[in-house]
Amino acid sequence: MGHVDRARDFVANTERTTWHDEVLWFVRAKRDAAADTLPEWEALRDEAAGIKRDVLGRLPELWRRFEQEATAAGATVHWARDAAEHNRIVHELLRTHDVKRVVKSKSMLTEECGLNPHLEAQGIEVVDTDLGERIVQLREEAPSHIIMPAIHLKRGEIGDLFHQEMGTPAGLDDPDELTAVARRDLRARFLAAEAGITGVNFAVAETGSFVVVTNEGNADLGTALPRLHIACVGLEKIVPTANDLAPFLRLLARSATGQPISTYTSHFRAPRADDGNGGPPPELHVVIVDNGRSRLLAEPAFREALACIRCGACLNTCPVYRRSGGHSYGSTVPGPIGSVLAPSQDPARHAELPHACSLCGSCSDVCPVRVPLHHQLLTWRSHLAESGHHPRRRRLAFRIAARVLSNAGLYDRATRAGRWIARRLPSRWLDRLGGPWTRSRALPSIPAESFHQALAAREEERP
């Protein structure tokens, strides 16, 4: 099933699609307003892109330094080649600490690795604590946006969910009241948790620190209370020095939501201080994960996607994402950046994603680290075609097109015949030939003469 099929249910609800489109465009407009407050905005993007390009050439050195510094500060560093190894390491840590209840803050990496189902299968309760993530977790869905996980839902649906799951009155759909109920429920879970799992926004080689940003403070509560903190970080998330954090943190929240900064920007380096209440000393574990990142690094055409800081700006601006919703992508990360990353993980499964794109280039225009997203999407199309990942019908169509378009005489005869047939067919037959393109739009009427004939006629009429 491709993007077009997965989007069918979402686009069938015009009211929802329109709301989704408008609310994300509003977030994009807030990003523009925030960017406009900084005269140095474009220079910041250059600096951030420059740092990331430099980092991609120095990853072994930077991660060795990070490991050395973090270890010296009392953290334990683990390395995972793939998702399975990551999940095994995290589970082993929880098992040896006899942990049954875990609170987790938002981490696209643990989504990518399928950590929750893995731990749940071992009898460990995992509670996602970001409100949007909690909502989709209770609905047994994936996040539909990397920073607004429940943006595909309306308040009534969330009210119904809370009515079922948390006993709120039927019909209650006020965001303030629903959030207050979730706060009470989650506060108890924070207090009961024996371990906190977080993602990482930035790791700093020079200091062995890492930074986690949230607006809700859920990563902070999830690590301030339990004695065990496990942070999972993708190989691309490192910067050389603490001073390098400045351009990225200036860009990140402004690009994401138009905020000047996230509410909590927390810098972790050592296990949390002991509160002196007895019990084992607090521990901090960092799991460094490859899971395909080194493979992407080896691809000159796509490696710059590793610069992504997961702000979501390319999703908010994308006309396809805004109108089709995050679930239509069928990948952990949706939107333009997801369509670049996913085919590298599994080309057969995600071969259609680079086509869920009009090549308008808006994603590349807003990307804070200047990932050339629409160029990469175009490149993916040819890579996937060459490696045989296009459906047979499209391969045949392109082979025919190549023959016809490279031979003027053949082209003329083919289009003449095509027009003759097309003008005699009922339009609903024609629309079928367009496949997904004409599923919800009609083809224009077919002219009687070709462009060349029309032009020649005009030339003759000229005085």
Add this chain to the structure above:
Amino acid sequence: MSAREKTGRKVDGDDARSEILARLEAAAPEPGEPFQRVPAPAMPDDPTSLLGARLGQNGGVLVTNASATDWPTHLDLPASPAAFAHVHCQAGTALPEHGVASRGVGLEAKAVHDLSPLDLCVLEAEFSVVENGASWHVPASALERGAALLAEHLVILTRRSRLVATLHQAYPRMTLGHTGFGWFLSGPSKTADIEQALVLGAHGPRTMHLVLLDD
């Protein structure tokens, strides 16, 4: 160590480490082009009004007309601080004559978990950032870190002499390489995960005041 022990998990871990580092060495691109660093922007002409505007965007409130001896009377809280049963004050921030002093769980908590009913937490920033309303704070203890999150209301004291223009000036002022944990706090805990409607008090403080004091 016996050969058998050597086949334990630690050795697997080393395998993963060396394999990942080898993959990265093999895949590493040529060094990137030199790039320009953005010069640190100057302090704006009117830092106070910009700080207030940015903090306001984050849902926080800037208090500018208070003094070191009367700031609790300038807070916009649902009750006077003296009415709160549970208060945690960072060392040096208490004003007992205005009812601001550690008490209740803020005084008696033995573990972070005991702090959950906390009404008010008062902290002092090392410095604050004008461009975004963020204040840099290094908690003195696990309890203080928890108090800042579990309190219903958060107050951060800062000083005019400790304002920096942007994050570019902020990072060189820290000693991150010696800090086990430190954070920028820039407003109340907030969410917009239900239909993008802004709600203050997602998990932590529902209000946040930044009190700007003269030196």
